[in-house]
Amino acid sequence: METIPILLVVLLLIGAIQGIIFGTILWQKNGLHYIANRFLATILFFFSYRLIVETLNIFGLGRYDVWYHILLEYNWIYGTLIFFFVKSYVNPKFEFKRKDWIHFLPVFIEFAWSFFIKAQNFYWDGTRESLTWLGYWGYVVWMHYPTMFVISGALIIFYSSKAEKILSNMTSVEGYKIIPGKLDWIKRVILVMKIFSIIYVLGILIDFFFFNFASNFFYGHPVFIGMAIITYWLGLEGFSRRKESAFKPTTTVSDKEKEQLVTISNALKLKMQEDQLFKDPELTLASLSEQLSVKPYLVTKCLNTIYEKKFNDYINELRIEEVKRLVNDSKNNNFTLLALAYEAGFNSKASFNRAVKKITGKPPSALKSNS
Known part of the structure; x- marks a missing residue:
């Protein structure tokens, strides 16, 4: 293995391992924001999963072998998790309700569609006729177009914008008042995720339309190095503030x-x-x-x-x-x-x-x- 892939593997694994460690710590029921910490932990777990999958790809695993069918995509979950992390962090009385599951619909669609598309390999004999119309064109759109990646970035941008609106309108919640400055780190996290996604979507579209997907931007080193850095930073931010509270109880008087x-x-x-x-x-x-x-x-x-x-x-x-x-x-x-x-x-x-x-x-x- 060449020097650059070895360095890449080390960087990806450091990000993945730190994400798992910080995520495990944040999952503990601790402090006023423990529900938000669990959403943050879930983000770290999925980031770590994606970094591990890419590491396996570097070693040739997950390319049309048994791992190819096991390691399904979960790219459409990040935006939703970011949104609920912010929504639960700014509301100490947050409860996840049945209607909230609608925001995870894209995740279920991606999971089912990814499984369906990868299953086409069991029927394909090298000819177009061996697949159904949906199977063939679904495979083309899913595997030869940047569909899943553009939607993933768009969802992060969309939900980051919703999260920013929540933060900009927050001053207090029933029984609590926000401590000035305590939400600044979350605003930084949202901004970084949004900027990263915008650059990511623009990059992959430029690659697709002007270079015919020749550089395979999604699997390019900068994307995953950036993801590894964000995973490490996000885990460190959450870990250092896991016992903090952004609120102070308001005194009720007659x-x-x-x-x-x-x-x-x-x-x-x-x-x-x-x-x-x-x-x-x-x-x-x-x-x-x-x-x-x-x-x-x-x-x-x-x-x-x-x-x-x-x-x-x-x-x-x-x-x-x-x-x-x-x-x-x-x-x-x-x-x-x-x-x-x-x-x-x-x-x-x-x-x-x-x-x-x-x-x-x-x-x-x-x-x-x-x-």
């Missing part, structure tokens, strides 16, 4: 409680504006509650419900805004950024740096550059 919390919120806002309590570096939830003459748990509930923030984040946001104000005041041109941070209520350089990075996503120096 009208009476809401009115009480709004009153506390107004008093809190007034204290921060007039007395600037946030400038106190020793400020705690307990001391703030004392100032408001309210029990600490009510202040926490007010911050969670009205502001949707934790105590530290709420106070640090006010301090950062104060730093920005001080930076913009020409009277403070001779002071360092850290000195202004202390003035705003931060008690150390480390806490200031952490707060700015967490809340703004930028380094503290950006506060000056944006002034």
Whole structure:
């Protein structure tokens, strides 16, 4: 075997093995998104299956032998699985219903048709007359045209677009609120799958119409190397986030409680504006509650419900805004950024740096550059 096929086999098998390993781990019932993780695991299993089939083809297996009839195609399943992965991930209460099976109809059609076409080899004696009209033309369209591959890519593009619509319209579901940024990795996955499929479909159509399928693009190395890389990356993304949650439960309060919390919120806002309590570096939830003459748990509930923030984040946001104000005041041109941070209520350089990075996503120096 030449060097290039050996390298190809290694790359394909690495992708396949990693897909199986990550898929097995993701299949475990773990966390709020375990159903979505199982859909992701299924995607990895089918990707791995396809990479293994191609590896067997490189060794000459699956080309009109017994494996040819056993290893059927499942190219039309990827788009549907991507769609249900996203649909179940963004809905913690997702349940797969009977009507959802309609989306898997293309998979059943491909499976049955592939089996039918490959079975024609048992009847073919080298002449066209040995096959039925459907058997002959079905074989030609299936084996000599890029039918299954174009439909596979089109289904991925179609379902990826549906998944993107779901993600773009999601802010919350009943009882839960989406944590900002937690769906970004899924958006990247969908985008990569969509771009890969568009390039794949365009490539195979160009090959078919302009090169008469001479380069056999589908079995070309770039396609499967790309699939192996995506399988490995997709498994790694899912594995690293398998225990994460993109949601946080929303607090349900009665009208009476809401009115009480709004009153506390107004008093809190007034204290921060007039007395600037946030400038106190020793400020705690307990001391703030004392100032408001309210029990600490009510202040926490007010911050969670009205502001949707934790105590530290709420106070640090006010301090950062104060730093920005001080930076913009020409009277403070001779002071360092850290000195202004202390003035705003931060008690150390480390806490200031952490707060700015967490809340703004930028380094503290950006506060000056944006002034």
